[in-house]
Amino acid sequence: MLTGHERPAPQRVPVRLGGRSYDVHVGSGLLDQAGSLCCQGGAFSKGLLITNETVGSLYGGLVQRSLSLAGLRVPRVDIPDGEQYKTLETAQRVYRAAVGHRLDRRSFFIALGGGVVGDLAGFAAATFLRGVALIQVPTTLLAQVDAAVGGKVGVNLDEGKNLVGAFHQPRIVIADVDTLRTLPKRQLAAGLAEVIKYGVIGDPDLLQFVEDRLDRLAAGDRAALLRIVARSCEIKAAVVAEDERETEGVRECLNFGHTIGHALEAAFGYEGMLHGEAVAAGMVAAAMLSARLTGFPEAEVQRLADLLQRAGLPAAPPPVEEAKLLTLMRRDKKTVDQKIRFVLAEQPGRWVVRDDVPDDLVLEIVREQRNRWASAK
Ligand SMILES: NC(=O)c1ccc[n+]([C@@H]2O[C@H](COP(=O)([O-])OP(=O)(O)OC[C@H]3O[C@@H](n4cnc5c(N)ncnc54)[C@H](O)[C@@H]3O)[C@@H](O)[C@H]2O)c1
Numbered sequence: 513m514l515t516g517h518e519r520p521a522p523q524r525v526p527v528r529l530g531g532r533s534y535d536v537h538v539g540s541g542l543l544d545q546a547g548s549l550c551c552q553g554g555a556f557s558k559g560l561l562i563t564n565e566t567v568g569s570l571y572g573g574l575v576q577r578s579l580s581l582a583g584l585r586v587p588r589v590d591i592p593d594g595e596q597y598k599t600l601e602t603a604q605r606v607y608r609a610a611v612g613h614r615l616d617r618r619s620f621f622i623a624l625g626g627g628v629v630g631d632l633a634g635f636a637a638a639t640f641l642r643g644v645a646l647i648q649v650p651t652t653l654l655a656q657v658d659a660a661v662g663g664k665v666g667v668n669l670d671e672g673k674n675l676v677g678a679f680h681q682p683r684i685v686i687a688d689v690d691t692l693r694t695l696p697k698r699q700l701a702a703g704l705a706e707v708i709k710y711g712v713i714g715d716p717d718l719l720q721f722v723e724d725r726l727d728r729l730a731a732g733d734r735a736a737l738l739r740i741v742a743r744s745c746e747i748k749a750a751v752v753a754e755d756e757r758e759t760e761g762v763r764e765c766l767n768f769g770h771t772i773g774h775a776l777e778a779a780f781g782y783e784g785m786l787h788g789e790a791v792a793a794g795m796v797a798a799a800m801l802s803a804r805l806t807g808f809p810e811a812e813v814q815r816l817a818d819l820l821q822r823a824g825l826p827a828a829p830p831p832v833e834e835a836k837l838l839t840l841m842r843r844d845k846k847t848v849d850q851k852i853r854f855v856l857a858e859q860p861g862r863w864v865v866r867d868d869v870p871d872d873l874v875l876e877i878v879r880e881q882r883n884r885w886a887s888a889k
């Protein structure tokens with residue numbers, strides 16, 4: 513049995529996209545190997561390490577040393593920490609640093625941090641010199657299981673999140689689960705919401721695993737974390753391989769819990785409710801809607817709510833003005849022809865999209881949800 517001090521074997525998850533295929537390396541102690549792994553990702557001249565002060569001060573030196581041992585010269589640029597800095601202005605800082613360090617078309621950007629750094633650096637990579645190579649080194653659970661895989665990159669506008677972006681697949685993703693040990697508990701829980709999402713839409717065994725090992729996961733057990741990150745990446749990789757640009761409807765399943773989740777996130781400000789927290793409450797609402805509309809078992813709704821709460825996540829949203837909730841859901845960029853689209857679960861592991869859910873039913877469900885699981889948050 514692993515004691516938590518031993519290194520579990522790394523896993524390689526391929527993302528199959530023809531000429532744009534790449535591997536997600538999931539393991540413990542991988543930052544030490546960042547240099548050699550980057551060299552596997554392509555023959556590069558030089559690079560730019562993009563991080564923020566929080567993550568840079570923890571892991572920047574380690575990554576730079578490893579890159580330098582592999583013969584890669586990679587200066588570092590720090591962006592400020594926070595969702596409010598995922599902007600075009602910050603992207604411009606990155607472009608300027610890249611010009612200052614004389615990067616060229618054969619150079620690469622390496623993003624070290626959570627989803628904010630990954631999305632911003634990825635967007636800068638997609639656009640600098642009309643596109644340079646990108647390497648993702650995600651350091652939050654959310655970024656390891658979601659943001660760093662799949663090629664969506666972007667920045668926010670004052671008018672809304674991720675309104676400007678691109679599809680730009682990385683050359684390689686290096687997910688070192690050791691970095692999760694320094695992650696604040698609240699951020700770890702927020703990432704778990706996405707893992708639980710993959711369980712509900714794609715893999716009942718993953719859901720069971722999280723239920724059984726929740727305490728170990730919260731305690732930073734490397735083997736357990738490696739398993740859930742690798743399995744989540746496999747599920748996302750399979751979805752992305754089928755529907756890279758979200759044109760086939762397949763990728764839409766990743767939005768389970770996100771219709772209401774995005775609206776809650778916008779309603780409470782991005783600090784008030786973390787993305788994963790909003791998605792948790794959104795998933796319970798989607799599961800309740802599913803129980804009414806698709807025959808999703810009621811026992812599974814309760815099971816999902818129990819698991820989320822055990823993980824430190826809300827099973828119901830804070831009080832929210834109903835008209836505002838509907839307006840925000842309509843404004844979501846996934847809305848088509850003003851029709852709100854819901855991903856609903858049918859059975860654990862099976863899902864369907866519905867765009868005919870009446871507003872009244874949505875509001876009724878949220879009221880009932882609050883009655884059952886009203887959270888103090
Ligand atoms: N591109 C996609 O497909 C996709 C998918 C999901 C989310 N996202 C985006 O991801 C962003 C959210 O990402 P996030 O949840 O990782 O938040 P984040 O990047 O803001 O990171 C959360 C906090 O944790 C800190 N941090 C990161 N790694 C750490 C570590 N190992 N130890 C200690 N502190 C650490 C960060 O500095 C930050 O303060 C949003 O902008 C969202 O839009 C993108």
Ligand SMILES: [Zn+2]
Nearest residue numbers: 706770787791
């Ligand atoms: Zn999400």
